[in-house]
Amino acid sequence: MIERIAILGTGLLGTSVGLALRAAGYKGSITGWNRTPEQGKVALSMGAIDALVPDPLEAARESQVVLLAVPIYATLDLMEQLSGFLGPDQLVTDVGSTKAQIAAAAGRLFNTPERPAFLPGHPMAGKERGGAAIADATLFRGAVWIFTDDPSCVRSPQSAELAKDWREQVVAMGSRTIDLDPARHDELVAWVSHLPQFTATALSALLEEEVGNAPELKHVGGRALREMTRLGASPWSMWRDIALTNTEAVEKALFALEQRLAYIRENLRTPELRDEFERANRFRRE
């Protein structure tokens, strides 16, 4: 049974996890840390954490489960620090959007019977803006929470139990868990998450140049335009590490979409356009 959790990084995701744990009936302690104390204070005032401490290692020291909810390179930094600091009966897990580098670091730094355990995780939930203030106890409800664990790693019985318990907490927060190989994860999210984001960014940036100087015309497009550009509000700071740690898969997906758009452009007057619409219709039919 998990009774002491630390959340390192109380932005949108970390704070939402704290709220979702409470909403799911978790009764233990939640200690929080954030790089800038302002976000930590917001999380504290919302009840997502019970205590805010100024040092991530101090927050992690006495916890059974340490959740890393910071950008990917910050996650890799904290993994370096925590692997030698925590004991074999403690579990570290994360919410990072790319998993190959994090899973590799987990294998190098964690997951022997003498070391702390690391369970790489990725909830497929978020918003186009960040911050504790817009955290939501229901953010993970109905979402898929992917784990990219190494099934061959050997953990202490205690931390192996904690990994099992954390998966149960994730289900209690309303998510459905899926297990994937880290490389397959990164390839998949390039298609279903990163490509939609970069497409919305490209479309929004293009429209800013084409109609941005005519504000009365920006809103002509209605709901369709709003939806297709909502992710255009996503800040670069949230996506920089993803672009840097999943570059090849994202390049491949972007190139494929460029070709697809060219195919439609060349076939606006041919029956091939119908086939393309029908293929798209199939994707939406489940």
Added chain:
Amino acid sequence: MIERIAILGTGLLGTSVGLALRAAGYKGSITGWNRTPEQGKVALSMGAIDALVPDPLEAARESQVVLLAVPIYATLDLMEQLSGFLGPDQLVTDVGSTKAQIAAAAGRLFNTPERPAFLPGHPMAGKERGGAAIADATLFRGAVWIFTDDPSCVRSPQSAELAKDWREQVVAMGSRTIDLDPARHDELVAWVSHLPQFTATALSALLEEEVGNAPELKHVGGRALREMTRLGASPWSMWRDIALTNTEAVEKALFALEQRLAYIRENLRTPELRDEFERANRFRRE
């Protein structure tokens, strides 16, 4: 005062106009026609029309305002038939998504003191699927309804008055009206409406090929993926005439997006990515 309206085409848009007119307090008659009687019967049962007649000219004959709510080529066909059939005190208007060809036909066939009047219109509202059954009295609320009228045309005083009254009905349905030149309209909607649609179609068709055979993975993307592919459900039959009547502007917009995606792809590891995100952020900041 408009007291007799005909709606030719009782699909999603035509039926929604009927419902919205009633919701806005319109007390006159609404006669409906549809190419297939099934959709007409649905519109009748929903109260969007009071009478369903089997012939479009019969429906139009006694009406003051005739709304064409059919695809673009069908609109052009009905314009040919109606121009010689109706009198100078009658107004025809439409909801077609491209306006250059329709406005040209209006100039050729209507809008002299001896002929019926034609007011080209385009409500920026719709859904990714069609049909009377999903019609909605609130569809036009908050939407922009564009008119591409020729300010130099000379109409009979009666039909000029009807054109003014129809604009007031549009406002009463909750829309904001904008006047644009037909060519400028077609160029603008290529950016803010047609490009988002063809992008969603391309993205959905691509994802169908990449992850369509793994249904459990199609839903991993969450809300962002759902939004970015919702328009992928749009049927070709709704978009064929748009692709054929606004080809050049759509080609230009698609090509620009292809280049934009390539630019992002080539800059995933450079500071230019930040600039592109900031440009996209600006589009969403109003």
